[in-house]
Amino acid sequence: xxxxxxxxxxxxxxxxxxxxxxxxxxxxxxxxxxxxxxxxxxxxxxxxxxxxxxxxxxxxxxxxxxxxxxxxxxxxxxxxxxxxxxxxxxxxxxxxxxxxxxxxxxxxxxxxxxxxxxxxxxxxxxxxxxxxxxxxxxxxxxxxxxxxxxxxxxxxxxxxxxxxxxxxxxxxxxxxxxxxxxxxxxxxxxxxxxxxxxxxxxxxxxxxxxxxxxxxxxxxxxxxxxxxxxxxxxxxxxxxxxxxxxxxxxxxxxxxxxxxxxxxxxxxxxxxxxxxxxxxxxxxxxxxxxxxxxxxxxxxxxxxxxxxxxxxxxxxxxxxxxxxxxxxxxxxxxxxxxxxx
Amino acid sequence: xxxxxxxxxxxxxxxxxxxxxxxxxxxxxxxxxxxxxxxxxxxxxxxxxxxxxxxxxxxxxxxxxxxxxxxxxxxxxxxxxxxxxxxxxxxxxxxxxxxxxxxxxxxxxxxxxxxxxxxxxxxxxxxxxxxxxxxxxxxxxxxxxxxxxxxxxxxxxxxxxxxxxxxxxxxxxxxxxxxxxxxxxxxxxxxxxxxxxxxxxxxxxxxxxxxxxxxxxxxxxxxxxxxxxxxxxxxxxxxxxxxxxxxxxxxxxxxxxxxxxxxxxxxxxxxxxxxxxxxxxxxxxxxxxxxxxxxxxxxxxxxxxxxxxxxxxxxxxxxxxxxxxxxxxx
Numbered sequence: 001x002x003x004x005x006x007x008x009x010x011x012x013x014x015x016x017x018x019x020x021x022x023x024x025x026x027x028x029x030x031x032x033x034x035x036x037x038x039x040x041x042x043x044x045x046x047x048x049x050x051x052x053x054x055x056x057x058x059x060x061x062x063x064x065x066x067x068x069x070x071x072x073x074x075x076x077x078x079x080x081x082x083x084x085x086x087x088x089x090x091x092x093x094x095x096x097x098x099x100x101x102x103x104x105x106x107x108x109x110x111x112x113x114x115x116x117x118x119x120x121x122x123x124x125x126x127x128x129x130x131x132x133x134x135x136x137x138x139x140x141x142x143x144x145x146x147x148x149x150x151x152x153x154x155x156x157x158x159x160x161x162x163x164x165x166x167x168x169x170x171x172x173x174x175x176x177x178x179x180x181x182x183x184x185x186x187x188x189x190x191x192x193x194x195x196x197x198x199x200x201x202x203x204x205x206x207x208x209x210x211x212x213x214x215x216x217x218x219x220x221x222x223x224x225x226x227x228x229x230x231x232x233x234x235x236x237x238x239x240x241x242x243x244x245x246x247x248x249x250x251x252x253x254x255x256x257x258x259x260x261x262x263x264x265x266x267x268x269x270x271x272x273x274x275x276x277x278x279x280x281x282x283x284x285x286x287x288x289x290x291x292x293x294x295x296x297x298x299x300x301x302x303x304x305x306x307x308x309x310x311x312x313x314x315x316x317x318x319x320x321x322x323x324x325x326x327x328x329x330x331x332x333x334x335x336x337x338x339x340x341x
Numbered sequence: 342x343x344x345x346x347x348x349x350x351x352x353x354x355x356x357x358x359x360x361x362x363x364x365x366x367x368x369x370x371x372x373x374x375x376x377x378x379x380x381x382x383x384x385x386x387x388x389x390x391x392x393x394x395x396x397x398x399x400x401x402x403x404x405x406x407x408x409x410x411x412x413x414x415x416x417x418x419x420x421x422x423x424x425x426x427x428x429x430x431x432x433x434x435x436x437x438x439x440x441x442x443x444x445x446x447x448x449x450x451x452x453x454x455x456x457x458x459x460x461x462x463x464x465x466x467x468x469x470x471x472x473x474x475x476x477x478x479x480x481x482x483x484x485x486x487x488x489x490x491x492x493x494x495x496x497x498x499x500x501x502x503x504x505x506x507x508x509x510x511x512x513x514x515x516x517x518x519x520x521x522x523x524x525x526x527x528x529x530x531x532x533x534x535x536x537x538x539x540x541x542x543x544x545x546x547x548x549x550x551x552x553x554x555x556x557x558x559x560x561x562x563x564x565x566x567x568x569x570x571x572x573x574x575x576x577x578x579x580x581x582x583x584x585x586x587x588x589x590x591x592x593x594x595x596x597x598x599x600x601x602x603x604x605x606x607x608x609x610x611x612x613x614x615x616x617x618x619x620x621x622x623x624x625x626x627x628x629x630x631x632x633x634x635x636x637x638x639x640x641x642x643x644x645x646x647x648x649x650x651x652x653x654x655x656x657x658x659x660x661x662x663x664x665x666x667x668x669x670x671x
Contacts, residue, residue, distance in 0.1 A: 231406070232405055233447065234442050234443075234444060234447035234448045235447065235448055235449055235450040235451075236450075237398070237403040237442075238403075238440070238442055238448045238449075238516075239450075239461075240401075240403050240434075241401045241403045241434055241439070241440050242434060242435070242439065242461075242462045242465065242466070242516075243431045243433075243434030243435035243465055243466065244461055244462075244465045245465060248461060248465070252453075252461075253450050253453070256452050256453070257450065257451065257452045260452070330452060331451075331452055332451070332452060332454075332500040332502065332503075333451060333452075333500070333502050336500065336502065336503060
């Protein structure tokens, strides 16, 4: 199958996935007790005002009708108004999503680079203290949730040893660059403001690390076990027997087949960084979409909830397609589907 | 071609190899002695699990990491491979000895094209160093032609999974001969293939070795194959060489009870019924039998065989056998 037709097919499938997701989240958000209109206007608002808002939001109609109104809006790019910010949800997402994306991307970069590095290291020095150390780190990483780590970082670098900024996306007094992508690091590079770039980078390190540590060491374990397993393969013995240098054997003939199982898991983990980001964003005062979504949920901001979930779903789907493409690139057995040449 | 032992290029002396496992040490090789002369074709015959592959992997030092070599020497042109520094060892691997693995599907990396793997074999071999991309490709194309595979361009761009078993086996052979090597170790090439392809592969291998004047160690479990392919045969049992002789001599005058058993177990078209074979199986390497390792399965075994290990002794014309009964000691 050609690459483009494969991607198009996957994207078409994902529309159905997202539709299903939207129905589920739409119902759940509305079944939960509590009147969103009342919550939005406050306890002292007169009943007629609440009723007016309910009517404006079609809350007086049946669920299917409500969904119909909502999905009609979605089809035209209108996700409704947020009750909290009083703005269009689309605007809110445009404002908050880039911050989370930036955080998650840097975090993903940490996961990818360091999991391969530590995994290869553990495999290379199997059964030595290096291996044991990475194993302990893996267990710790799994056991300690990212928000605990975030609090520890905050305490350590905000209070005891303040060498790196801990709150927000930029230091006070630094003007954010003009919004091009919304990712401050990229925007500042595009406009050539290096000082802004480094300041943004410094602010990214701790939250990204807090998010990355857990999945990072788990992935390192997967890379390690795949590598140690493949070390015993005949094709590797053959490469050694042909006198190929160490870096070619480890960095090429051992690494590539060993990455395949890790990449699939990495994809899922990186996608779930989005949702894990919530508490980390709260702790580091990061104006991201996870935090926005959580507030929306607590205040029953129906349109905002649906929009955030749909955006998360979309990102999840896209990451999964990307991962499948990477795996297919790494593994010709998947790409070519057996013996067709 | 029969060569004098003094002209040997490879000389394995009293090689012991053990595997460390959770249950203790599997003492697989128990003093293997074997030599190969220049241009000589030697067969190493024995049943599955007797240590043939272990012996040959030790030569290239590509044993699994749980293997230990407590004792023994492997002289290659007078130098002990087991004591070589990495640089010297690299010379052996890149210009001295190459090996064809038993299972072609496992010996080729599934996620790289044949071309990628073959080019690297050439690039890092002694005679391929410093060659241009075009020259490397030319060599690869030539080698693929030498193993009679058409359309080398397509093969180079294929992944192992896209080729048939016979093709993969040929590619493995091509990789082993693509640059000059003095000695080729063929570990039961083509065992997994069907008989007609197997026969082609054997002919091909013999033809190539003769054409290039290489020495050959042919590992096989079949005396029939060894007879076709080799000048001299080593018969191996449970980590020991039990008999060696020139191929013709061995078939004319087999001495060791194990060799006799192997010969009897070859099915014959004219024979009646299925051959009797050899009773029992390869011993447990964790606690191998004392004395001669073959004694529990041997019809002739006596007290001495259970106590003392027989060593290879010359019985004339380079025919050596490790058996007290045959040596006339008992």
